Amino acid sequence: MKYLDLIKKNSDWVEEKLNLDKSYFDKLSKGQKPPFLYIGCSDSRMPIDTFTKSEPGSFFIHRNIANQVFTNDMSLLSVLEYAVENLEVEHIIVSGHYDCGGIKSAYKNDGCTDLTGNWLMPIKKIIMQNREELDKIEDLSDRLDRITELNVLEQLMHIFKIPFVKNRILSGKYPKIHGWILDIRHGKIKEIEYPIEQWKKDGIIPINYEI
Ligand SMILES: [Zn+2]
Structure with missing residues (x-):
């Protein structure tokens, strides 16, 4: 797609929306109340x-390389706090x-600029911590898939540990926390199960949490 196509396609899309609903953008401009933070x-x-x-x-959205949740990342934390406290x-x-x-x-230790390499350091740590399990997976693609899943699990744990998320869970029934893998080869979303009861025992998840 070329740059100018973007502008043209935007005009087409606006027209399509207005044809279906004349007040579409009036409604959209009244404010947001997204049910999901992605x-x-x-x-x-x-x-x-x-x-x-x-x-x-x-969707309220935060994206970064390899969907990392760092508890010292001000950009992520402010998105997360606004989503939890204001947008609820x-x-x-x-x-x-x-x-x-x-x-x-992160796995191959190549193809990274200095900053990206630094950003991916925590994934290298996940790989080291799970070396035994990963070494048993013969197929490289399957091994990378497993690292992708372990990475999501790690980030879920980080979310649960953030105090304002924990407090919000303690004071009500939301938010529910979900781990997904987008299987780009088939276009399907795969939900990742995580050990809720174990994490409750480990003090990671508040005891009142139910999915
Ligand atoms: Zn990616």
């Missing part, structure tokens, strides 16, 4: 609205995807 990878193949057939206003989102979704360049670079 934390995903910056990869260009992951437009979550398209994959879920969602309209504007559905009902669900937080952390989504990775198969064939993730960030995961591959």
Whole structure:
């Protein structure tokens, strides 16, 4: 697609929307109340609205390389805090995807500029911590898929540990936290199960939490 196509296609889209509903943009401009916060990878193949057939206003979004949740990342924290405290989102979704360049670079230790290499350091740590399990997976693609899943699990744990998320869970029934993998080879969303009861025992998840 060329740059000018973007502007042209935008005009087409506006026209389509207005043909269906003359007040579409009037409604949209009244404000947002998205039920979902989505934390995903910056990869260009992951437009979550398209994959879920969602309209504007559905997702509050934060994206970075390999969908990392760092508790010292001010950009992520402010998005997360606004979503939880002001928008009162009902669900937080952390989504990775198969064939993730960030995961591959972290595993192969190449293809990174200095800053990106630094950004991916925590994934290298996940790989080291799970070396035994990963070494048993013979197929490289399957091994990378597993690292992608382990990475999502790690980020879910980080979300639960953030004090204002924990407090919000303690004071009500939301937000629910979900882990996804977007299977880019088939276009399907795969929900990642995580050990809720174990994490409750470990003090990671508040005891009153129910999915
Ligand atoms: Zn990615």
